[in-house]
Amino acid sequence: MTSTNYDVIVIGASKGGRFFPIDFAKAGRKVALIERDQIGGVCVNFGCTPTKTMVASARLAYQARRGAEYGVHAGPISVDLRTVRQRKQGIVEGVRNSHESRLTALQGRGLDLLMGEAHFIAPKTLEISLKDGERREITAPLIFIDTGDRPEQLTIKGAESVPVLNSTTIMELDTLPEHLLITGGGYIGLEFGQMFRRFGSQVTIIQPRPRLLMNEDEDVSNEITKILREEGITVLTETMPQQIEPLDGGRMRLTVRTPQGEQQITGSHLLAATGRVPNTEALTPEAAGIRLDKDGYIQVNERLETNVPGIYALGDVKGGPAFTHVSLDDFRIVRTNLLEQGNASTRGRLVPHTIFIDPQLGRVGLTENKARKQGRNIRVAKLPMNAVSRAVETGETRGFMKAIVDADTQQILGCAILGAEGGEIMTIIQVAMMGKLPYTALRDGIFTHPTLAEGLKALFMTLDS
Numbered sequence: 001m002t003s004t005n006y007d008v009i010v011i012g013a014s015k016g017g018r019f020f021p022i023d024f025a026k027a028g029r030k031v032a033l034i035e036r037d038q039i040g041g042v043c044v045n046f047g048c049t050p051t052k053t054m055v056a057s058a059r060l061a062y063q064a065r066r067g068a069e070y071g072v073h074a075g076p077i078s079v080d081l082r083t084v085r086q087r088k089q090g091i092v093e094g095v096r097n098s099h100e101s102r103l104t105a106l107q108g109r110g111l112d113l114l115m116g117e118a119h120f121i122a123p124k125t126l127e128i129s130l131k132d133g134e135r136r137e138i139t140a141p142l143i144f145i146d147t148g149d150r151p152e153q154l155t156i157k158g159a160e161s162v163p164v165l166n167s168t169t170i171m172e173l174d175t176l177p178e179h180l181l182i183t184g185g186g187y188i189g190l191e192f193g194q195m196f197r198r199f200g201s202q203v204t205i206i207q208p209r210p211r212l213l214m215n216e217d218e219d220v221s222n223e224i225t226k227i228l229r230e231e232g233i234t235v236l237t238e239t240m241p242q243q244i245e246p247l248d249g250g251r252m253r254l255t256v257r258t259p260q261g262e263q264q265i266t267g268s269h270l271l272a273a274t275g276r277v278p279n280t281e282a283l284t285p286e287a288a289g290i291r292l293d294k295d296g297y298i299q300v301n302e303r304l305e306t307n308v309p310g311i312y313a314l315g316d317v318k319g320g321p322a323f324t325h326v327s328l329d330d331f332r333i334v335r336t337n338l339l340e341q342g343n344a345s346t347r348g349r350l351v352p353h354t355i356f357i358d359p360q361l362g363r364v365g366l367t368e369n370k371a372r373k374q375g376r377n378i379r380v381a382k383l384p385m386n387a388v389s390r391a392v393e394t395g396e397t398r399g400f401m402k403a404i405v406d407a408d409t410q411q412i413l414g415c416a417i418l419g420a421e422g423g424e425i426m427t428i429i430q431v432a433m434m435g436k437l438p439y440t441a442l443r444d445g446i447f448t449h450p451t452l453a454e455g456l457k458a459l460f461m462t463l464d465s
Ligand SMILES: Cc1cc2nc3c(=O)[nH]c(=O)nc-3n(C[C@H](O)[C@H](O)[C@H](O)COP(=O)(O)OP(=O)(O)OC[C@H]3O[C@@H](n4cnc5c(N)ncnc54)[C@H](O)[C@@H]3O)c2cc1C
Pocket: 011, 012, 013, 014, 015, 016, 017, 034, 035, 036, 037, 038, 039, 040, 041, 042, 043, 044, 046, 047, 048, 051, 052, 116, 117, 118, 119, 146, 147, 148, 149, 167, 188, 279, 282, 283, 314, 315, 316, 317, 322, 323, 324, 325, 327, 356
């Protein structure tokens, strides 16, 4: 097989991977972009876009059921999952097509889009198994690995004897689960759990750890658990799934270990939401001498360089916080350093996240637990959402705002906004943190009344009252 030489190879056409090859091609480099599945990667096809589209349907069902509280009567509410799925698919395809057209516009003009699976056969050489069966060998001095991750498989006894859904396959259901069992109390378990409860399923979330979202403060986890339980979701903590067995009529029985002993739960569907594993096996990075960590993630330094000069890893495949905005920022770092001769790195970057349950949890910076562990002298501001006029007027009073402030410097160290539009409100604090504003700037600012953002003024006023 003869090799085709490129200046740059990008493996994985994720959200970040779609701009990056274009930038290099426009800079006059000869670029190959390899994708084995769908342009747009997980975020567009199986992650952010489809889930948030379906979360929107679920929220509408929830709001419609609450209509009478607002004096609005809409009749009995039912959810047609097939239409929910079709709407989701239409939006996903629209986003993917727009990404595809930007890439195909440069096809042959500096960019070769190769639809197939890449694996290393030597340090700077890859073999591509194209979807049409053809094989190609390509080389480049610069290689960017952005192959992401995939759902971890459930390994409990009997898992092979029942259909186990993951975050991708659950979005293809046409009929509503009667009782959805979910293993995992993290992002995916919570977003799908609330979504399917609002669609009309009975839902049980099984979490081995003492509380949901173990990385958040206890008060945040506890409030979220309370909210989910109020909506009728069964949340079992300190509960470890042990075994699953099929029953008649497509049902299944899950045996779990709880602090009180063994329990059995009968369900109609099972969603595994226990985390993700990196896409590094098929890539055979060992053939290039690329170092992985014990879990199979590619090891990089703060400039996202692997141990092999000229080979970089970006996005989820390098481990750490797994968000689209992190993957996008990784591309910014590498582009700055290689195309603009800059000196960007991951050091000290502020990574926010939002969990799209309702109300949303927007988080940035240090949690109270982390700040205390670091031995910092902190003050904690907290305000229930029912103290925010806008939340009261719109009937969205669940949750609270919380901010961690350095008592010596008055700088904001972090916040958790569990409330309506929590992700947007958190972003205001994030911007204040980026600008290194003291909390008093928000306390003393004038904000439009009545907005949710106005709650930030009241939040920081609690520190001085
Ligand atoms: C259900 C769900 C909901 C999510 N919601 C959010 C959210 O709301 N907000 C958020 O920020 N993040 C969310 N995420 C996380 C987000 O999707 C990921 O962090 C993001 O997609 C990571 O991007 P990436 O650059 O690592 O590549 P990915 O998006 O993982 O894409 C990697 C691409 O590489 C391709 N590939 C893999 N191996 C090879 C190979 N050997 N050869 C060729 N191609 C290959 C894959 O087919 C894939 O297209 C969600 C994830 C899931 C699963």
